[in-house]
Amino acid sequence: MEQFNSQSVKVKESTKLSKGFTLVELMVTVAVAGILTMIALPSLNDFLVRMRVDNEVIEIQRLLLTARNAAINSGQNAQLCPLAADDTCQITTNWTGRIGVIGADGLIKQKAAINAGDQLEFAFTNITYNAAGQLTNNNFGIFSYCPKGYSDYSRGVEVTLSGRSSLSADNNGDGTDQDRAGTKVSC
Numbered sequence: 001m002e003q004f005n006s007q008s009v010k011v012k013e014s015t016k017l018s019k020g021f022t023l024v025e026l027m028v029t030v031a032v033a034g035i036l037t038m039i040a041l042p043s044l045n046d047f048l049v050r051m052r053v054d055n056e057v058i059e060i061q062r063l064l065l066t067a068r069n070a071a072i073n074s075g076q077n078a079q080l081c082p083l084a085a086d087d088t089c090q091i092t093t094n095w096t097g098r099i100g101v102i103g104a105d106g107l108i109k110q111k112a113a114i115n116a117g118d119q120l121e122f123a124f125t126n127i128t129y130n131a132a133g134q135l136t137n138n139n140f141g142i143f144s145y146c147p148k149g150y151s152d153y154s155r156g157v158e159v160t161l162s163g164r165s166s167l168s169a170d171n172n173g174d175g176t177d178q179d180r181a182g183t184k185v186s187c
Contacts, residue, residue: 049150052115056145057155057167059111060099060120064127064157064165066109067101071129076104077136081126083110095120095143117148119187127159134163142168142179146187152176156185 021029063080071078081089083098087107090097096119100110114120124139140161146154155177156168168177168185177185 049147049153053145053147053153053155056114057157060143060157061165061167063099063101063109063111064159068129068133068163070101070103070108071131072133074104075131077128077130078103079126079128089126091125093125095122119146121187129163135161144185144187154185
């Protein structure tokens with residue numbers, strides 16, 4: 001009976017010693033985690049760039065809708081333009097800074113400047129809507145947003161003469177966005 005008790009004590013002692021990880025197990029775990037991280041990081045970066053571009057073009061489209069609705073609701077012209085320091089329209093085609101909607105009573109809504117290095121292009125200095133929601137200055141075209149180093153992720157917001165706006169889309173399945181005429185969005 002003594003022999004049986006001493007064996008059970010040895011078994012209990014050996015199970016106490018085997019709790020935890022060995023150095024080899026820990027190194028393998030760290031190596032696997034490193035490999036998975038190396039695989040996931042490029043995809044995560046692409047995802048973040050796409051999300052940033054989507055957020056920017058959607059915000060531009062919201063500003064266009066706000067300007068159009070402000071003109072219709074007030075019965076007076078409203079415009080979307082690059083903003084000067086005093087929250088008035090700045091006469092420039094540089095759309096990379098703050099952008100705002102200016103109505104009869106002043107600034108209605110604004111958007112912060114885009115990320116440094118990214119480009120936002122539009123051929124005109126402003127877009128002006130009349131009380132019918134149409135463009136008064138024939139400044140129709142496309143806002144092109146191009147993230148730095150990721151030209152394939154460029155997107156746009158197209159504004160028609162009737163004042164309506166639409167987002168660009170990948171219409172032909174090539175992985176890049178085109179405007180309604182089928183032209184690739186670029187800066």
